[in-house]
Amino acid sequence: xxxxxxxxxxxxxxxxxxxxxxxxxxxxxxxSVIGASGAGKSVxxxxxxxxxxxxxxxVWVDGQNIAELEGDxxxxxxxxxxxxxxxxxxxxxxxxEENVAMGLRRIPDMYDxxxxxxxxxxxxxxxxEGVEACYPSELSGGMVKRAGLARAIATRPKYLLYDEPTTGxxxxxxxxIDRLIIRMSEELGVTGIVITHDMASAYRISxxxxxxxxxxxxxVGTVAETQESTDPLLRAFIEGRPxxxxxxx
Amino acid sequence: MNGTIVAPVRYVGRWTLGAVRxxxxxxxxxxxxxxxxxxxxxxxxxxxxxxxxxxVASVPIALFIAAFTxxxxxxxASYTFTGAIPMYFVGTLVGKTMILELGPVLTGLSLSGRVGxxxxxEIGTMRVTEQIDALETLAYDPLAYLVVPRxxxxxxxxxxxxxxxxxxxxxxxxxxxxxLLDMSNAEFLKGLRLFFEPWxxxxxxxxxxxxxxxxxxxGSFYGFHTKGGAAGVGIAAxxxxxxxxILILALDAFWAVVLL
Numbered sequence: 066x067x068x069x070x071x072x073x074x075x076x077x078x079x080x081x082x083x084x085x086x087x088x089x090x091x092x093x094x095x096x097s098v099i100g101a102s103g104a105g106k107s108v109x110x111x112x113x114x115x116x117x118x119x120x121x122x123x124v125w126v127d128g129q130n131i132a133e134l135e136g137d138x139x140x141x142x143x144x145x146x147x148x149x150x151x152x153x154x155x156x157x158x159x160x161x162e163e164n165v166a167m168g169l170r171r172i173p174d175m176y177d178x179x180x181x182x183x184x185x186x187x188x189x190x191x192x193x194e195g196v197e198a199c200y201p202s203e204l205s206g207g208m209v210k211r212a213g214l215a216r217a218i219a220t221r222p223k224y225l226l227y228d229e230p231t232t233g234x235x236x237x238x239x240x241x242i243d244r245l246i247i248r249m250s251e252e253l254g255v256t257g258i259v260i261t262h263d264m265a266s267a268y269r270i271s272x273x274x275x276x277x278x279x280x281x282x283x284x285v286g287t288v289a290e291t292q293e294s295t296d297p298l299l300r301a302f303i304e305g306r307p308x309x310x311x312x313x314x
Numbered sequence: 315m316n317g318t319i320v321a322p323v324r325y326v327g328r329w330t331l332g333a334v335r336x337x338x339x340x341x342x343x344x345x346x347x348x349x350x351x352x353x354x355x356x357x358x359x360x361x362x363x364x365x366x367x368x369x370v371a372s373v374p375i376a377l378f379i380a381a382f383t384x385x386x387x388x389x390x391a392s393y394t395f396t397g398a399i400p401m402y403f404v405g406t407l408v409g410k411t412m413i414l415e416l417g418p419v420l421t422g423l424s425l426s427g428r429v430g431x432x433x434x435x436e437i438g439t440m441r442v443t444e445q446i447d448a449l450e451t452l453a454y455d456p457l458a459y460l461v462v463p464r465x466x467x468x469x470x471x472x473x474x475x476x477x478x479x480x481x482x483x484x485x486x487x488x489x490x491x492x493x494l495l496d497m498s499n500a501e502f503l504k505g506l507r508l509f510f511e512p513w514x515x516x517x518x519x520x521x522x523x524x525x526x527x528x529x530x531x532x533g534s535f536y537g538f539h540t541k542g543g544a545a546g547v548g549i550a551a552x553x554x555x556x557x558x559x560i561l562i563l564a565l566d567a568f569w570a571v572v573l574l
Contacts, residue, residue: 143453148447154445154447154448157443
């Protein structure tokens with residue numbers, strides 16, 4: 066099992082976000098996590114790289130309990146995980162080349178020439194050649210997202226975590242990003258977790274889809290199982306019909 | 315009636331809890347930054363740019379403030395001493411006051427605005443735009459990357475800036491004494507040398523090291539704990555200037571009690 070969340074609880078002050086969330090992600094699969102805004106999807110993702118520690122429960126990534134890692138061990142694990150932030154979180158005072166090279170500079174014995182070559186490869190993979198010298202503020206929203214993806218894949222991670230990679234993008238760019246996610250999985254064998262609200266995108270890119278509701282796992286299944294599910298909350302979300310949610314509660 | 319009694323108690327309780335929580339966070343940040351010193355490969359390359367940004371770029375404003383302070387000190391001393399105290403004491407007063415007090419304190423206060431607010435705004439913006447989270451996911455210790463080089467630059471550069479500013483204040487006071495007060499060079503220098511102790515410069519350097527630590531440390535603290543977008547960044551910058559200024563004045567008194 067490559068990623069496991071076991072009965073994870075997390076609260077910020079008096080607000081409970083996760084209330085016993087358990088999930089297993091299989092090696093090599095792409096799993097989309099859907100759910101209403103504020104359901105705890107992004108918080109879940111941050112648990113997987115130790116940005117947030119659970120109040121209760123365990124988070125296992127690559128056979129290691131995140132809570133037991135610190136210092137160099139945590140840094141080592143983070144090198145195996147690429148994180149695509151919702152708004153890319155590119156370093157705005159650096160060029161795109163410097164941004165993509167950031168993770169590579171933490172790899173011992175990697176020289177400048179090798180780093181430059183890897184940066185070019187990653188930018189080519191996301192169809193972003195020629196923007197190395199640009200600053201993030203000079204790029205469009207879709208390009209910034211793709212640059213964020215290039216930075217995440219630069220260290221050749223085993224796992225990729227995508228936080229709403231297509232939110233706010235035009236349909237063409239959404240399709241481009243979706244294809245990139247599929248390519249990461251098929252060509253690089255990356256295990257992916259995608260937080261999304263976009264069901265069309267989730268159907269395209271996922272092996273399985275999990276629904277997070279009120280801090281707990283509501284449903285999980287293949288795309289076909291999700292499409293055929295009769296769970297009223299899942300149906301409400303898929304079809305965008307809040308009246309179904311009311312009848313389910 | 316009950317509400318009138320309970321409300322202030324509740325307010326004091328909340329304030330105390332908030333203060334204790336902030337002290338805990340500050341302690342945690344300090345311990346983390348000390349621990350991050352071992353990551354030289356992360357903070358080392360960032361030190362020189364910070365020495366320039368925090369130190370070299372602050373010299374003009376520090377010299378500007380010190381120059382005018384030196385002029386005013388000389389004129390006010392002359393106004394106070396006329397007819398009662400020999401005029402060469404203008405040199406004494408300008409020298410002692412600039413080196414012991416006004417050089418370090420005015421520089422510290424002005425740099426709490428220029429440097430402290432800039433640090434908290436920069437780190438705070440990185441916090442609210444998830445750039446600090448991104449640093450962590452890329453296996454960088456954000457304390458080593460952001461805090462250590464800034465604090466080291468503050469500690470190393472503040473004494474240099476303060477000594478330059480104090481010297482500028484003395485030179486400006488000297489010049490204005492010659493030009494505006496009809497004093498001779500010999501008179502001013504006699505007064506300047508009269509009670510000068512090399513220890514005075516060391517005292518100023520010690521104070522300014524602590525001011526550098528406070529300004530950069532407080533700026534980093536508020537930047538790191540920024541919440542809530544642009545407004546949060548503004549609040550962090552304001553709070554860092556206010557707290558750093560208060561702590562500079564408190565430390566100024568502390569060093570006077572302990573070292574003089």
